[in-house]
Amino acid sequence: MTVNVLGISGSPHRHGNTETLLDGFLDGAKAAGATVEKIVLKEFQYSPCRGCNACHKTGECVVNDDAIVIFDKILAADIIAVASPIYSMGITAELKGLIDRGQYLWARKFILKTLFFTDDHIKRHKALFISTAGQSWDHVFDGAFPMVTALFNGVGFEYYDNIIANNMDQYGGIKNHPSALKDAFLKGQKVVEVLEKLK
Numbered sequence: 001m002t003v004n005v006l007g008i009s010g011s012p013h014r015h016g017n018t019e020t021l022l023d024g025f026l027d028g029a030k031a032a033g034a035t036v037e038k039i040v041l042k043e044f045q046y047s048p049c050r051g052c053n054a055c056h057k058t059g060e061c062v063v064n065d066d067a068i069v070i071f072d073k074i075l076a077a078d079i080i081a082v083a084s085p086i087y088s089m090g091i092t093a094e095l096k097g098l099i100d101r102g103q104y105l106w107a108r109k110f111i112l113k114t115l116f117f118t119d120d121h122i123k124r125h126k127a128l129f130i131s132t133a134g135q136s137w138d139h140v141f142d143g144a145f146p147m148v149t150a151l152f153n154g155v156g157f158e159y160y161d162n163i164i165a166n167n168m169d170q171y172g173g174i175k176n177h178p179s180a181l182k183d184a185f186l187k188g189q190k191v192v193e194v195l196e197k198l199k
């Protein structure tokens with residue numbers, strides 16, 4: 001059975017450092033035989049969570065916009081690669097806004113108990129975080145990790161790996177990084193092979 005990979009670009013900058021790194025990963029996944037789709041969050045229309053808590057009673061979001069379409073795509077994928085540059089020591093507004101809109105899944109899991117992911121399901125669904133940052137500080141990605149962990153937990157995916165490259169200001173962009181794009185390609189290939197063995 002073909003492995004389905006969904007790449008989600010949370011950068012508002014088209015074909016910049018982060019989307020290029022995501023593309024490297026997706027090219028590797030494609031080379032390993034996966035079916036690959038890339039979506040770019042800034043091309044979708046969705047509003048932030050209103051915090052109305054209606055989903056606590058119904059398990060549905062009262063706002064019927066593209067966030068639901070995106071979560072349906074996530075839930076149908078075997079592998080997700082979620083990409084965001086570091087903005088103000090965290091993720092972009094596009095990605096954070098989407099993660100918050102997944103609150104209806106949280107409500108299904110923890111309040112209504114209508115959604116449950118088995119350990120086996122989680123093992124067969126792998127998620128990667130892809131990011132770039134301008135500064136060279138080793139801990140520049142630390143603020144982003146808990147946010148994507150919340151997303152991956154909410155949608156029943158194992159947090160499989162990170163593909164991160166800092167110091168973009170010094171390199172003058174991802175294309176000048178000595179290893180990041182090749183590493184991303186190899187990780188794309190590898191995770192598809194790992195999942196094929198589990199299928």
Ligand SMILES: Cc1cc2nc3c(=O)[nH]c(=O)nc-3n(C[C@H](O)[C@H](O)[C@H](O)COP(=O)(O)O)c2cc1C
Pocket residue numbers: 011012013015016017018019085086087088089090132133134135136140168
């Ligand atoms: C609004 C904004 C905030 C940023 N904040 C940070 C930051 O806190 N730390 C950092 O290392 N780089 C920061 N950067 C730099 C970006 O993370 C970096 O240039 C990244 O590679 C951009 O990726 P992109 O080409 O996909 O947009 C910021 C850039 C912008 C536009």
